[in-house]
Amino acid sequence: MSTKRIAAICGVLVLALTVDVVPAWPQKGPIKLGFLTQMTGGGAAVGKDMSNGFMMSLEEISNQIVGRKVEVIIEDTQGDPAQALTRLRKLVESDKVNAVAGIFLANEGYALAPKVDEYRIPTVWAVVSADDLTQRKPTKYAVRTGWTSSQPNHPFGEYAAKTLGYKRVATIAMDYAFGWEQVGGFQRTFEEAGGQIVQKLWPPLGTTDFGPFLAQIKRDADAVFAVMVAASSLRFPKQYQDAGLKARLPLIGGGTSFDEFVLPALGDEAIGAISPLIYSAAIDTPVNQRFVKEFRKKYGKVPGYYAEASYTAARWIAEAAKAVGGNVEDKEKFLAALKKVEISDAPRGPIKLDTYGNPIQNIYVRKVEKRDGELWNTVIQTFTGVSQFWKYKPEEFLKQPVYDRNYPACKYC
Amino acid sequence: MGLTRFSGQQVVAAIIFFLLLASPPFLSSFLLTLLTQALIYGILAMSLDIILGYTGLASLGHAAYFGIGAYSVGILATRYGAAFGITLPAGVLLAVLVAAIFGTVALRATGVYFLMITLALGMIVWGLAHRWVTMTQGDNGISAIPRPDLGLPWSLSLSIPFYYFALAGFLIAFWILRVIVRSPFGQTLVGIRESESRMRTLGYHVWLHKYIGFVIAGGFGGFAGVLWAYYNGFVSPVDLQLATSVEVLLMVALGGRGSLIGPALGAGIIVLLKNLVSVYTHRWLLILGAVYILTIVYAPEGILGAIKRRTKEVKPRAVGVHGLTEGEIEGG
């Protein structure tokens, strides 16, 4: 009775302990990378795109860098920052990875940032775009190979004012940091170029019925700038069209509103929408066309920026590892190499980092068009060498608060 | 009859206690962090046991108090640089206050209605965490919460000292709660669980007892939340979503309600399950779901209940409610 219980409990404890016996790898064993993303739950599809992109990149170099094998441990954050932290701990303390990459949710990024510096583990933010991660709350040991939320919208604001000729724009964006930062970037440059933001609507994240918001949109605006993500990107254009707005007010938006992630599920209601992003599957370079073809062959769908950013993140790590001759164990040298990597032929074009660890890259203005019965984001204009600070001096830019609901203020509302 | 079983239990308890105390230096740091998490969730589960196990009220909104404790720390520590001496009482007191307010509303009902009201109240707190962005940073959560500086020779920023810190918290909570449940007050709660009407006719102020139990549960939930915020260095609305409240219910049910130790054990199992299983398979949700179902089917009285039954050598019953027949269940 009690003996059995004792035995059982001890057995369980022993089992639990043995679970984690990992042999210490000798110095020149494989390069171990940890990839953190959401593999289950609501954002699982994004996580899959990310891990697919990441793995595909490594497979193209036969999973080897400078003669050393590369091992990737993919961990599921479950969309929960606390889980992300636990996984990071496991990757660093148990698996002893040499670097960590991935992450797409802003709250996961913010949760991990202090820990990354505490562990001094070289980290690559592949997708997460929360502005402050490379601005006011930078992480010393991390670089970003994706974008900041406001980055594409700075040039786009100018574009909307000067090229599209809009003077009065109403914005409708998901009410959380990503939406605020996207609108903030757009508003700033749009108004500096002479435009006026006449209305800012903020549907809560997860809104399924945009009716109450669509009804409020000022009918005398020139266009509507919409920032939608994932499922809301799917339902917004149709509701917009059905509410009779598409005919009257051209729809422009943040890149994620019409990203390749949702395009296959959208219909004709999306045609004509213009949005800026760091990538488009329709970029007409041999490198990108090859990338799209291979990805499509392997995974059955057109890659969006989640996949491309992760694909490039893997390449980034490989380049940095090559630069230090494969000696990724020297964290400081490896980190320095990560910050110095420059890639001129990523699927999205040339990328290099600014001093804050964020990419300087092309921004593509895309328009949704139908080609061979499919929807594509045709590139109609390219802005080259765009940094997260656009044309502003970094010090000036950082003096101002991060974009949020009320910054910049809505002067013409 | 009594002596062998009694010392058997004591021996097991002593062994577990010894292991908890002595094993940290030998465990991998990943496992250590899991144990720390298990201890903190153990406190939360024990706090829920007060109203669920001892008073017989199932709440679908208990994560709210967890979140209140955690957010208090988050806001006070990062915005005002408050030390542990302030954040701890603030977090617990705020949780107590909210429980006191919510209790007046929730305790007007029992059974299914109580479930629904606590669900709604929990959603209100979650909604606030989500939308009151100026306070809570909304979805982004509050990050970079520094570990408390207690002036000890060992920095709590390291995993082993913090583990002992959490262990101390757990033991203190356990000891206080144990005193409470063994007191006449605690016995009255059990009596209320068994039959409210009987207690009323015996002259007990039933509502007041339930209320105090509810508030105590909220307070200790807040305490767990305070530790959680320091452990993670981060707090976000995910910590108090509906799924978390349901998970705490599972911890209590799995371990064996009405025993304090049971829920703590249940917490440990669930924490280990979620973290270890997901290392080996992405299908951990399936397994977790199965655990929910299998618990109710095979061990409705929880693991401790099953063990107790075994040792008493009584044939297992398939009834799910702890000691109650259908006629004596309140509400609905």
Added chain:
Amino acid sequence: MEFWVTQAFNGISYGALLFLLAGGLSLIFGMMRIVNMTHGSYYLLGGYVGLTVIRQTGYFPLAILAGALAIAIIGVFEWNAFLKRLSGQELGQVLTTMGFALIFQDLALIIWGGDPYTIPAPAMLSGAHRIGDLYFPIYRIFIIVVAAVVALILWLVLEKTRVGAMMRATVDDPEMARGVGINVHLISMVVFALGAFLAAVAGVVAGGFVGVYPGADFEILPYAFVVVIVGGMGSLKGALIGSLMVGLLDNFGKALFPELSYFTLFAPMAAILAVRPTGLYGRA
């Protein structure tokens, strides 16, 4: 003026959607007092099955029917194998149904993947009906019509037919019902199946409007409970009024006080429960 009319219309159409969703829960939870956390999953799976059917056959009505029937069968299984024995045990019900919800969530991920989809509605349901400057999207009108039809059929069956009377009797007092010769087991099963059926219908119909995507199950679950609570458990009329109230409250709340969105929903729920724990039209 345009604002108020459009908002009211939106609120009503949203309320109609909620009624489809909550109507099923009103039967399962309201009448049978089963706390069914799997209700959201019925909605989700119904949508996914409907999606597959419409992809294979292209028939929207078939998609609705197939989705609803498939989920009804799943619901019956859940009821028969597990929930039947947990009468009166809220905790057991919550945990069992939550377990199923998690399993279904993962199964849906395995079968359909994680990408979001919309159910392609037939062309005659797209576009909008224009009256002057006001646009009334036809799909929204469709949802209102479906909800009205379902409400009518439910009312007729429950109030005017023998089967309906048996259902009401079974739910009110199973002992008595058994005593007068009603096959309580069968009737309970039918009620539960009907509840799941309706949730799945909601899933397919909503699928054409808000899409089917992982997470939809837990997103709508609190809303469904709010409607049943506010309207009152055990009352179909209550569910109808509850959904309209919630639809309008949510709509105007979002339009007028967007920062407080969840608050405007759950605070009234808590308030109503505080005053009337059985909900507006509920009976204890």
